[in-house]
Amino acid sequence: MTVRTDPAALAALLEAIRHTLPAVRILADAGDRESYRLDETAYLEAGLPGAVAFPMSTGDVSALLMLASKHRVPVVPRGAGTGLSGGAAGIEGALTVVMTRMDRILEIDRANLCVVTQPGIINADLKAAVAAEGLFYAPDPASYESCSIGGNLGTNAGGLCCVKYGQTRDAVLGLEVVLADGTVLRTGGRNVKDVAGYSLTHLFVGSQGTLGIITEATLRLRPAPGPRATLLVFFDSLEAAGDAVARMTSDGLVPVTLELMDRETIRAVEDWHHLGLDVGAAAMLMVESDALGAGASAELDRAETASLAAGGRSMVRAADVQEADWLRQARRLALRALERQGTVRMEDVGVPRARVPELLRAIERSTAAHGVRCATFGHAGDGNLHPNLIFDRDDPDASALTHVVRDEIFRAALDLGGTVTAEHGIGAARRDWLPIQVGDPAVAVMRSIKDALDPLGILNPGRVLQLPSVAIDPVSRLERAGAGP
Ligand SMILES: Cc1cc2nc3c(=O)[nH]c(=O)nc-3n(C[C@H](O)[C@H](O)[C@H](O)COP(=O)(O)OP(=O)(O)OC[C@H]3O[C@@H](n4cnc5c(N)ncnc54)[C@H](O)[C@@H]3O)c2cc1C
Numbered sequence: 001m002t003v004r005t006d007p008a009a010l011a012a013l014l015e016a017i018r019h020t021l022p023a024v025r026i027l028a029d030a031g032d033r034e035s036y037r038l039d040e041t042a043y044l045e046a047g048l049p050g051a052v053a054f055p056m057s058t059g060d061v062s063a064l065l066m067l068a069s070k071h072r073v074p075v076v077p078r079g080a081g082t083g084l085s086g087g088a089a090g091i092e093g094a095l096t097v098v099m100t101r102m103d104r105i106l107e108i109d110r111a112n113l114c115v116v117t118q119p120g121i122i123n124a125d126l127k128a129a130v131a132a133e134g135l136f137y138a139p140d141p142a143s144y145e146s147c148s149i150g151g152n153l154g155t156n157a158g159g160l161c162c163v164k165y166g167q168t169r170d171a172v173l174g175l176e177v178v179l180a181d182g183t184v185l186r187t188g189g190r191n192v193k194d195v196a197g198y199s200l201t202h203l204f205v206g207s208q209g210t211l212g213i214i215t216e217a218t219l220r221l222r223p224a225p226g227p228r229a230t231l232l233v234f235f236d237s238l239e240a241a242g243d244a245v246a247r248m249t250s251d252g253l254v255p256v257t258l259e260l261m262d263r264e265t266i267r268a269v270e271d272w273h274h275l276g277l278d279v280g281a282a283a284m285l286m287v288e289s290d291a292l293g294a295g296a297s298a299e300l301d302r303a304e305t306a307s308l309a310a311g312g313r314s315m316v317r318a319a320d321v322q323e324a325d326w327l328r329q330a331r332r333l334a335l336r337a338l339e340r341q342g343t344v345r346m347e348d349v350g351v352p353r354a355r356v357p358e359l360l361r362a363i364e365r366s367t368a369a370h371g372v373r374c375a376t377f378g379h380a381g382d383g384n385l386h387p388n389l390i391f392d393r394d395d396p397d398a399s400a401l402t403h404v405v406r407d408e409i410f411r412a413a414l415d416l417g418g419t420v421t422a423e424h425g426i427g428a429a430r431r432d433w434l435p436i437q438v439g440d441p442a443v444a445v446m447r448s449i450k451d452a453l454d455p456l457g458i459l460n461p462g463r464v465l466q467l468p469s470v471a472i473d474p475v476s477r478l479e480r481a482g483a484g485p
Helices: 007-020 030-034 058-071 123-131 149-155 200-204 238-250 263-273 295-309 321-332 334-339 353-370 396-415 431-438 440-453 474-481
Strands: 025-027 051-054 075-078 095-098 105-109 114-117 172-178 184-188 213-220 229-235 257-262 283-289 314-317 343-346 373-379 384-391
Touching: 007 025, 007 051, 007 058, 030 051, 058 075, 058 095, 058 172, 058 213, 075 149, 105 123, 114 123, 123 149, 149 213, 172 200, 184 200, 229 238, 229 295, 229 321, 238 257, 238 283, 238 295, 238 353, 257 263, 257 321, 263 283, 263 321, 263 334, 263 373, 283 295, 283 321, 295 314, 321 334, 334 343, 334 373, 334 384, 353 373, 353 384, 353 396, 384 396, 396 431, 431 440
Parallel strands: 051 095, 075 095
Antiparallel strands: 025 051, 105 114, 114 213, 172 184, 172 213, 229 283, 229 314, 257 283, 257 373, 343 384, 373 384
């Protein structure tokens, strides 16, 4: 089912925006709008936005949503467009609201170890700004040089240091959010502890632009950690690498990074970057410590012991911080290295950490049975793996086959007590599996939250939750909700 957007309603909305918000930049030209059709899920179909708006203040966002509600035009909130679930992809004829012009840091509050920021800032820029003050913002998606904080909040992004510091959600103290009708809501604040009522802050984090648009965030900072020490361990089998992860976990090791790359990924990265990785190995673990002083090398010693016990065949420690940065960059670029070889459908399954070896086996079994090329890497220390199905986009059979393999991998993850998405989100890509994973009662609660906050259903319709069985027809939904604008 597709969302119905009435061209006349869009034209009336654009006229109202030009009249009420003359300073807000609007893209109406089809060529310009085309750049906002897709996020990083190139394998998905997406609609061409009817217009693209670039607000510069909370007031602009509030007015845009008020007008969109009035004219019943669906709105797609968008950050930097690096998402991997289709959450920011276009909806045909809808208004895409891009938050990248709201990119100012409003305050670095040393006394309270927090930063107040607008959502459009790029993650790496925020990290650098607080690092200049001797502070540390932990959330660290591999895309940190190109993704926005708003997108990180929208997806509850994970990344390379969740083992130790958690996901984006764990760094959020408070938010300013604009609701679908233009109401500006503030949640949380600078308190480390705050249990006043339901945790609305955590409701919005990870809601993928379906409940409101985040216009400001108060984020937790930490004192700067030690410089990273990096260890690479190569294995003859994926199972052995998975076993090493399980051993480190049960040994109580909490490194800042515990990443896995399989043979295909090692080769793709090595072909591109020539780092001297062991291309004969079936798997590689990257273990990093940011413990202070001698703690870092002690932590890597323990990781080495666990890896040897699991059958590690060779190990390399980065000689210095620069070499460590270089190796980490190679891991961050794994997706780009694979994209040089075909269209990549990246999945994002997670399991309890001790079950990583079983998940790896299930991925291998399914891809081998269907003859689908797969490169797996991911945040093994979190139990979060990214099987990347590589295929020829012009071959419809190949595309259909990736769907079959995806379903088998999802089934395997759920059978292991896991999740179909650990950090990228349900978005548009995985909606069909949400009820299977969480069950109908949980979906019903999610839908009632959505209906309470967005009764007209204008915010990112059809993302996370399937469209209601009645097609988005805002007029009749409005009548059913008994509310008027
Ligand atoms: C090479 C590469 C590596 C990646 N590595 C990781 C990784 O390690 N970990 C990880 O978790 N992800 C990773 N990603 C995925 C992606 O970068 C993250 O999901 C990131 O959080 C998206 O940020 P963005 O600014 O690009 O958001 P977008 O893609 O623009 O939007 C993402 C979602 O957030 C919503 N949204 C955006 N801004 C707002 C706002 N202000 N208010 C409310 N909702 C909003 C959108 O509607 C959409 O649903 C990677 C992507 C790439 C291409």
